[in-house]
Amino acid sequence: MKSLFLLNPDITFLNFGSFGACPKPIFEVYQDWQVKLEREPVQFIVKTAIDALENVRQELSAFVGCAQEDLVLVTNPSYAINTIAKSFPLQAGDEILATNLEYGACDRTWEYYCTQRGARYIRQEIPLPIRSKEHFMEAFWKGYSKRTKAIFISHITSATGLILPVKELCAEAKARGLITIVDGAHVPGHIPLHLGELQADIYTGACHKWMMGPKGSSFLYVHKTHQAWVDPLVISWGYRSPTPSESLFIDWHQTSGTRDYAAFLSLPACLQFREAHGWDEVSAACKALVRRHAPRFCALMETEALAPISEEWLGQMFSIPIKTNQPLELKRLLYEAYRIEIPVTEYNGRNCLRYSIQGFNTEQDLDTLYQAMEALKKEGIIY
DSSP: OGGGBOSOTTSEEOOHHHHOOOBHHHHHHHHHHHHHHHHSHHHIIIIIHHHHHHHHHHHHHHHHTSOGGGEEEESOHHHHHHHHHHHSOOOTTOEEEEETTSOHHHHHHHHHHHHHHTOEEEEEOOOSSOOOHHHHHHHHHTTOOTTEEEEEEESBOSSSOOBOOHHHHHHHHHHTTOEEEEEOTTOTTTSOOOHHHHOOSEEEEESSSTTOOOSSOEEEEEOGGGGGGOOOSSOOTTTTOSSOOSOHHHHHHHOOSSOOTHHHHTHHHHHHHHHHTTHHHHHHHHHHHHHHHHHHHHHHTTOOOSSOSSTTTOSSEEEEEEOOSOHHHHHHHHHHTTOEEOOEEEETTEEEEEEEOOTTOOHHHHHHHHHHHHHHHHHTSOO
């Protein structure tokens, strides 16, 4: 598997979750699209790319289980959440209910727009470790009030690497008359996703992480009942288009000025790569490897996993709770002294080492991490 990727062979790469990594066959398709753009920029941008994007949305929507006209391509989930937060019809006193486990960029986005409008962004505390879905749901809904207008939730958390019970949350939110907005940055290509079954009103996912697409390829899904109030971040030629499509949502959000469409146009190659290499089986093996090693890392750090070590809560990532007074120095030492690429994550004043396992990772990679942590524990860098 390692030979399929461009990653530096001298580095133990345990950080696929941050930005992904593009396999060589997909990267070659990506570069081919860029060459086509430069050979005939005008025809490519005004015709070739527009026609090809239709096919991309068709294939991607089938993969994530939604209608083609409910999905637009965006550069990253932060762009998508900014689009939603800026458009959301917040009034003074309204509340958006989230958890204290959300991604920092999204927290900042909601805090910014809520502050502007006199609304509140509620980061409900989720006690860790989580014991069960019922434990999670009980803690989450304590943040609900009659002023709550929507919930914002990660499908898979970033710093803590946990799969949250989003389907159950969406069902309960609908019963309470709330809009559901889901940050699924880590989900496409990682765990099964069928938006029709999930029934979230709004969902964003990154295709450059576990789908292994080029950087800057993601999507925003908005159910038809909510598309009318979602404004584009950039007003461009899609607004009052001289050649409108059947979808105002697509017209408004797909056209936002000159851009390199190559990352978007490479997504069908990601799906072909997955099919050719049996990636569902590869992913299942990765998840098993994650769970198999999790207990020994917790034992080394004399700590407890943040949730049950099971398929219900864990995918291809595991966040090891650690204590350190030197998180930046720890990150530097792991990379420079031990040649390990791994994030030192932070949530609510606590730290974790989050390892990600992809098809090219081996038992030896996790042994390398374990040995490094043993040495750093002796030195007092972690404890």
